[in-house]
Amino acid sequence: MLYDLRGADARVRWLVTLFLATLGTSYVFGAWMVGLYAGFSTSAVAQTYGPSGESSMAMQMPPDTTMVTERDISPAEMGGQQHHVDRDLLVQDTHVHMPMYAVIAAALSVIVLGLNVSRSAGLALIALLFAAPWLDFAGMWLTKLASPRFAIVTLAGGWAMALGYTIVAALAIWQMWRPRSQGEATL
Amino acid sequence: MKTLLLGAAAAALLHITPTVVLVKRQDAVSRLLPGAERFASRELHLSSADSRRLHDAVGWEPPDGVVTFYVGKRQDQVTGALLFMRVDCQHGPLELAIGFDPGGTIRGVEVTKATVEMKPWVLEALRAGLTEEYRGLAVGQTPAGAAKVKDHVGAMPGYMAELVDKGVMHAAAAYRLFYRT
Numbered sequence: 077m078l079y080d081l082r083g084a085d086a087r088v089r090w091l092v093t094l095f096l097a098t099l100g101t102s103y104v105f106g107a108w109m110v111g112l113y114a115g116f117s118t119s120a121v122a123q124t125y126g127p128s129g130e131s132s133m134a135m136q137m138p139p140d141t142t143m144v145t146e147r148d149i150s151p152a153e154m155g156g157q158q159h160h161v162d163r164d165l166l167v168q169d170t171h172v173h174m175p176m177y178a179v180i181a182a183a184l185s186v187i188v189l190g191l192n193v194s195r196s197a198g199l200a201l202i203a204l205l206f207a208a209p210w211l212d213f214a215g216m217w218l219t220k221l222a223s224p225r226f227a228i229v230t231l232a233g234g235w236a237m238a239l240g241y242t243i244v245a246a247l248a249i250w251q252m253w254r255p256r257s258q259g260e261a262t263l
Numbered sequence: 264m265k266t267l268l269l270g271a272a273a274a275a276l277l278h279i280t281p282t283v284v285l286v287k288r289q290d291a292v293s294r295l296l297p298g299a300e301r302f303a304s305r306e307l308h309l310s311s312a313d314s315r316r317l318h319d320a321v322g323w324e325p326p327d328g329v330v331t332f333y334v335g336k337r338q339d340q341v342t343g344a345l346l347f348m349r350v351d352c353q354h355g356p357l358e359l360a361i362g363f364d365p366g367g368t369i370r371g372v373e374v375t376k377a378t379v380e381m382k383p384w385v386l387e388a389l390r391a392g393l394t395e396e397y398r399g400l401a402v403g404q405t406p407a408g409a410a411k412v413k414d415h416v417g418a419m420p421g422y423m424a425e426l427v428d429k430g431v432m433h434a435a436a437a438y439r440l441f442y443r444t
Contacts, residue, residue, distance in 0.1 A: 127327050127328075138308070138309060138310050138311045138314060138328050139308055139310055140310055141310050142307055142308065142309050142310045142313045142441065142444055143307070143308040144305060144306070144307050144308075144444055145305075145306045145308075146303050146304065146305045146306070146334075147303060147304055148301060148302065148303050149302050149303060149304045149333075150302065151289055151292055151293075151302060152289070153302075153304075154288055154289065154292050154302060154304075154333055160327075162325075162326040162327045162349075163326040163327065164326045164351050165326075165349075165351070165356065168351065168355075168356075
């Protein structure tokens with residue numbers, strides 16, 4: 077490890093703890109928001125990010141002639157339409173979210189550098205922290221441009237993000253605050 | 264570390280604020296399709312040629328190639344049609360509901376969603392009477408709501424009015440070119 081988080085000044089450990097708590101809270105609300113607007117199943121994600129909001133076998137190429145479909149709907153269906161992210165909105169989402177994801181992954185990686193884990197485990201954790209947002213957005217773009225089947229990549233990205241955070245938070249909290257054995261220095 | 268902190272600050276500052284509902288979609292439907300007892304969704308998957316035609320007309324085409332009209336009916340008579348239209352800008356998206364009467368003129372426009380940042384600007388433009396300017400507009404006419412309110416509002420509300428003009432223009436072109444398809 078590049079520095080020892082366990083042996084760090086109490087103020088540093090307190091900062092890391094509060095950062096992890098704040099990030100964890102934002103992730104809980106993030107998951108809630110995903111549930112509200114996109115969903116946790118591959119079909120819901122494909123509907124949100126796929127072409128025209130359709131889940132499977134969607135019309136990915138424009139038809140030769142304009143096609144019209146008409147069906148009766150209730151007023152409630154008009155009000156509660158499935159949230160759909162089209163290409164322009166996805167460009168905006170990617171632009172807005174990727175820098176923040178990079179900063180979060182970097183901050184968590186700095187914590188990893190201070191954990192008492194092997195070099196390879198550290199490398200793997202850092203890779204996981206950065207792979208998660210890449211998977212998340214790669215899945216969204218592939219779902220839109222290639223096939224709704226890639227929705228699973230976005231789901232994998234979301235779960236990877238949760239997994240990375242959980243591992244780092246659990247290890248950091250345990251290593252920073254676990255009771256000290258006799259002979260361990262305290263600050 | 265300094266770069267990291269500056270990056271974090273920049274990312275936070277550039278973050279688009281969350282979306283807020285100004286008018287519920289259902290309320291917009293009841294205002295823009297008054298008297299309708301039944302509703303139908305008419306979804307048009309545009310061909311490349313039609314997308315190009317729309318783009319040539321107003322410099323816009325739906326990103327996913329789909330235009331959805333919501334049609335109101337009473338006793339099998341069409342009472343009007345409505346389109347929800349999104350307009351993007353660097354401050355986030357605006358959503359408009361544009362209603363048309365059966366004769367093809369604009370019955371009304373509602374701004375249904377904006378971002379937290381844009382909301383006060385939009386409300387100021389609306390208080391200046393922006394959406395009144397669209398009532399009765401033929402689908403071939405250029406919307407000029409922004410020009411009407413610009414002298415009575417600040418710069419950003421004026422910009423919001425321009426965005427609403429743009430959304431109304433896109434919706435009117437889609438209606439003019441494809442509604443009868």
